[in-house]
Amino acid sequence: MIHRISLDELCAKTVSDFGVVCIDLDVPLSPVEFVQASKKLGSVVPFELSRYRPNEYPKEVTLIDNLGDGLTAAPPCFGEGWHQDSSFLPNAPEYTLLHALDVPSDGGETHFSDTRQGWSRLPEPLREVLRGYELTHAVRDSYRLVPKDVGRSLGELLHSLPHSSHRLVQNHPRVGETLFLSPLYTSRNLTEDQQVGYSTVYKEVLKDQVTHYWQPSQILAWDNRVVLHCASGYAGTQRRRLIRTMVQDIGEE
Numbered sequence: 001m002i003h004r005i006s007l008d009e010l011c012a013k014t015v016s017d018f019g020v021v022c023i024d025l026d027v028p029l030s031p032v033e034f035v036q037a038s039k040k041l042g043s044v045v046p047f048e049l050s051r052y053r054p055n056e057y058p059k060e061v062t063l064i065d066n067l068g069d070g071l072t073a074a075p076p077c078f079g080e081g082w083h084q085d086s087s088f089l090p091n092a093p094e095y096t097l098l099h100a101l102d103v104p105s106d107g108g109e110t111h112f113s114d115t116r117q118g119w120s121r122l123p124e125p126l127r128e129v130l131r132g133y134e135l136t137h138a139v140r141d142s143y144r145l146v147p148k149d150v151g152r153s154l155g156e157l158l159h160s161l162p163h164s165s166h167r168l169v170q171n172h173p174r175v176g177e178t179l180f181l182s183p184l185y186t187s188r189n190l191t192e193d194q195q196v197g198y199s200t201v202y203k204e205v206l207k208d209q210v211t212h213y214w215q216p217s218q219i220l221a222w223d224n225r226v227v228l229h230c231a232s233g234y235a236g237t238q239r240r241r242l243i244r245t246m247v248q249d250i251g252e253e
Helices: 012-018 031-038 115-121 124-130 154-160 183-189 192-208
Strands: 002-005 020-023 043-045 062-065 095-102 110-114 134-138 163-167 169-172 176-179 210-212 219-223 227-231 241-248
Touching: 002 012, 012 020, 012 219, 031 095, 031 241, 110 115, 110 192, 115 176, 115 192, 124 192, 134 183, 163 169, 183 192, 219 227
Parallel strands: 002 020
Antiparallel strands: 020 219, 043 241, 062 241, 095 219, 095 241, 110 210, 110 227, 134 163, 169 176
């Protein structure tokens, strides 16, 4: 499922068709260069929570660094749990790009599963039921407190965190029907009527998971409407440092 391309070949259609693509570079891009490369897929957007980046980084870049401080860099557990990036937003970013600056010799992998394959194996009566599902996506279960939260009530904090609703089955303009499952943000918000159908399709989708073992300077780009992803937990002492951008699809090839 993870298809190798050159940086010159990077475009929205290619990423959507394959779900995930990998670009091997000899040397890493700077954060500014990475933003410019990300524009090949559409409009690069800032991370909604407006943290996890040093002051000198462009606002569109998130830093993930296991040796960072957890404020200007995302903590080691960032990205664990199957999800689609920022699906708790009303206009969730369609594409994500992740660029490896430093990687450990072992561990810290990223896993993907293409929702189209599991969806194609389900019986049509179940698929028709699932087409009627609308799911609530909320960041509250993965949110980490920051100093400015001190003194706020739990109710105030939860009310202020992003949440939105999306149809489970999406009509992707490039590839047809895909699934917006994002279990990290949806699994605790399911209605009783949705739980069995959701569990069935989720288990089917995870049968197709693949693992990417990072090499320095690589870029992965994926379509959040097409694939689920999650990071492996990494508790080692070697540095695992990556930068991320997220992109809105503007409909260009």
